[in-house]
Amino acid sequence: MSEESASTSGVTRRTMLRLGAAGGAEAALVAAQAWAAPLLAQRGLLSPDGAFAAVSTALGDGLFYIENYPTSPLILSPFSDPLRIPKALAPVPNSVVSAWRNPPGPGPGQQNSLRNERHQVWPSQVGYPDPIVYKIDVLLRTHSFTTSQVLPIDSGGKPAASFDSSGRTFAAGTKRTLPPSTIYAFNGTFPGPMINAEYGRPVLVRFENHLDENPLNLDRQDFGSPDFSFLTHLHNGHSAPESDGNPHYSMVAGPKHPGFRPQMSVDNLYLNRPAGNDDREKQSFFWFHDHTMDHTGSNVYKGMVGLYPIYDPKNGMDMGDERQGLRLPGVRTNNPDGSFDVKYDIPLAFSDFRFDDGVTTHKDIHDGLGEFPAAKNPAKHPEWWGKTFYKHFPGHGFVGDICTVNGTAFPVLEVKRRKYRFRFLDASVSRIYEFKLMSSTKGPKSSASLGYGGEELQGQYRIEDGQQCMEFTQIASDGGLLPFPIKRDSFELWPAKRREVIVDFTRYQDGTPTTKGDIIYLTNVMKMPNGRMWAKSSRFSPDLKYKVPVLKFVIGDTAPDDSQIPAALRPLPPLPGNWQNLLDNRLIFEVQRGSAGGETEWLINGKPFDPANVLASLKNPAGREPLAQQRKGSFNLWELRNGGGGWVHPFHLHMEEHRTVMRNGKDVTRTVDPGHPDDASKEDLAALDPGESVIVYRGFRDFTGPYVAHCHNLAHEDHAMMFGWEITP
Numbered sequence: 001m002s003e004e005s006a007s008t009s010g011v012t013r014r015t016m017l018r019l020g021a022a023g024g025a026e027a028a029l030v031a032a033q034a035w036a037a038p039l040l041a042q043r044g045l046l047s048p049d050g051a052f053a054a055v056s057t058a059l060g061d062g063l064f065y066i067e068n069y070p071t072s073p074l075i076l077s078p079f080s081d082p083l084r085i086p087k088a089l090a091p092v093p094n095s096v097v098s099a100w101r102n103p104p105g106p107g108p109g110q111q112n113s114l115r116n117e118r119h120q121v122w123p124s125q126v127g128y129p130d131p132i133v134y135k136i137d138v139l140l141r142t143h144s145f146t147t148s149q150v151l152p153i154d155s156g157g158k159p160a161a162s163f164d165s166s167g168r169t170f171a172a173g174t175k176r177t178l179p180p181s182t183i184y185a186f187n188g189t190f191p192g193p194m195i196n197a198e199y200g201r202p203v204l205v206r207f208e209n210h211l212d213e214n215p216l217n218l219d220r221q222d223f224g225s226p227d228f229s230f231l232t233h234l235h236n237g238h239s240a241p242e243s244d245g246n247p248h249y250s251m252v253a254g255p256k257h258p259g260f261r262p263q264m265s266v267d268n269l270y271l272n273r274p275a276g277n278d279d280r281e282k283q284s285f286f287w288f289h290d291h292t293m294d295h296t297g298s299n300v301y302k303g304m305v306g307l308y309p310i311y312d313p314k315n316g317m318d319m320g321d322e323r324q325g326l327r328l329p330g331v332r333t334n335n336p337d338g339s340f341d342v343k344y345d346i347p348l349a350f351s352d353f354r355f356d357d358g359v360t361t362h363k364d365i366h367d368g369l370g371e372f373p374a375a376k377n378p379a380k381h382p383e384w385w386g387k388t389f390y391k392h393f394p395g396h397g398f399v400g401d402i403c404t405v406n407g408t409a410f411p412v413l414e415v416k417r418r419k420y421r422f423r424f425l426d427a428s429v430s431r432i433y434e435f436k437l438m439s440s441t442k443g444p445k446s447s448a449s450l451g452y453g454g455e456e457l458q459g460q461y462r463i464e465d466g467q468q469c470m471e472f473t474q475i476a477s478d479g480g481l482l483p484f485p486i487k488r489d490s491f492e493l494w495p496a497k498r499r500e501v502i503v504d505f506t507r508y509q510d511g512t513p514t515t516k517g518d519i520i521y522l523t524n525v526m527k528m529p530n531g532r533m534w535a536k537s538s539r540f541s542p543d544l545k546y547k548v549p550v551l552k553f554v555i556g557d558t559a560p561d562d563s564q565i566p567a568a569l570r571p572l573p574p575l576p577g578n579w580q581n582l583l584d585n586r587l588i589f590e591v592q593r594g595s596a597g598g599e600t601e602w603l604i605n606g607k608p609f610d611p612a613n614v615l616a617s618l619k620n621p622a623g624r625e626p627l628a629q630q631r632k633g634s635f636n637l638w639e640l641r642n643g644g645g646g647w648v649h650p651f652h653l654h655m656e657e658h659r660t661v662m663r664n665g666k667d668v669t670r671t672v673d674p675g676h677p678d679d680a681s682k683e684d685l686a687a688l689d690p691g692e693s694v695i696v697y698r699g700f701r702d703f704t705g706p707y708v709a710h711c712h713n714l715a716h717e718d719h720a721m722m723f724g725w726e727i728t729p
């Protein structure tokens, strides 16, 4: 099924975006489904000729009430399922790869199944060995988030009726088992595989699309890219455009489509070589996720998430062996298949979900485009009770009311009495977290039993008597190891960001030793009722009662520990002494809520994403408006502005990490803004509080071609808050 045939109105989502931006009244009228137009008219937002007359700020606010989300059923036995600790994916043996009909290689046509592309840089061109080959199939499968019984509840926290796929209704108060949810997933699991990579050893992953195959006869529901295309981006990877999985590339080369369609495959080549071959540019934790144009949020939410820690074997510095180099926590086992696993070094991927209550109407502006005609939306879907719910009207973003870690709601992990390394990843669509390590005498109580209702039910459980009992020692951010470890009482985790910490489970922060059986909760203290921004956090009017436990640690036996917390980690690459001289000619990008109409609510420099072209900067102090083009080998300053007062944007720049040099007009290279301590590190994502601006210094080395930069609130990204830029020879 192509995107075109998926559209009963004959207006594709992209067409609607474009026409909306141009004020195309007729297209907007055709596209606005019956449910939307009367509502808009009632609220005075639709002009007589059918165009969305109001500015889209008003449109979004006016339609806020249709962002009507279900209340997930209450998980009755939290912290009984174990945390899933992924094992390293096994490479494909050379004997198998060489027998493939189209084996990977450096020649023309050898990069994808369309045979219209080649790898820009094969490892041998930089003196590297041939890549280790992995195969990842994109599959339609199911996933269960909990084995606990659940109690269906309504938005007031009271018991509610529930349903099953055969149309039966269960009376309020009936405990149920949550049915498995349909997922689109790498090798069929959520989260997908983990590839343990190393600098100096390139990796090639053949991603093959099997999303058209439905061997289990699953109901696909009404989200996920409608033509089943995918596009995999290794987030933080320095990849050539054809391996970067970004829609600026995919729309002008390769598939010339929002993604790769069913039965297509693409070889993404990850050189695992630091930017500019500079050891100080090395990173430590990537993840790969879908990046299909317009459907990234729904595909990621539907399961397309994988993990990619990257180790540094040079001088044994960070190779997963706590007896060598920096001696960070980790005990390495080399597997016979060529992969390796590292004990006490655990990724923690956070995703928030909502499960259908069977009574909430599915409404989405795209329903008017016939993206999911079988769903017959707007409609209620009792047959989908208990399965993941996702609708993406571009108003605010999407937040779930249940937090999962590595695919499980409320997991428990028994830890040894020793130090651990945890690699945190926010894989959520819009949610920002703030984590603390807490103890609680009374233990978790359901928010419903505490008398909460509505948005206050988000997170399902609270430890209202929770007290911070341990600190984190942060060792890495998005851009890899920090120059020095930082002790943190709490830290924020924005969408797509990574933070790595060491936790010492032998003692509490007051020095008291832990004892076997002690319980510590990883707790989210940021209240974020919608995708706009937080309502309460430590930085802004904390809600001392909002302490949502998301992962339970139980202290176990003492175990040997050869790890150390080193005084210094990895030095930052130097800034040029005269970086201020670059300020006048900087490139300036302002993200904003738009007034372009249609569904184009999110703009950059006044424009929605144009996948075929690069964006121009706003006028800079030198009086120029340069295109977002950089010469290979160059460095520059880019300014990122949040043009809005009531929104936050996690703004992600593909390719090299940046270093923030100014925030809100102040030099932060010597004194860091206390609200943004990670400005002292390398990052690939700029955290923009309302009205903030940052100026970042970044390099453009190693490859040429089309890339993107975009908001990583995936609901914003999917509604055009993205721009194309390129590296020229």
Ligand SMILES: [Cu+2]
Residues within 6 Å of the ligand: 648, 649, 650, 711, 712, 713, 716, 717, 721
């Ligand atoms: Cu945003």
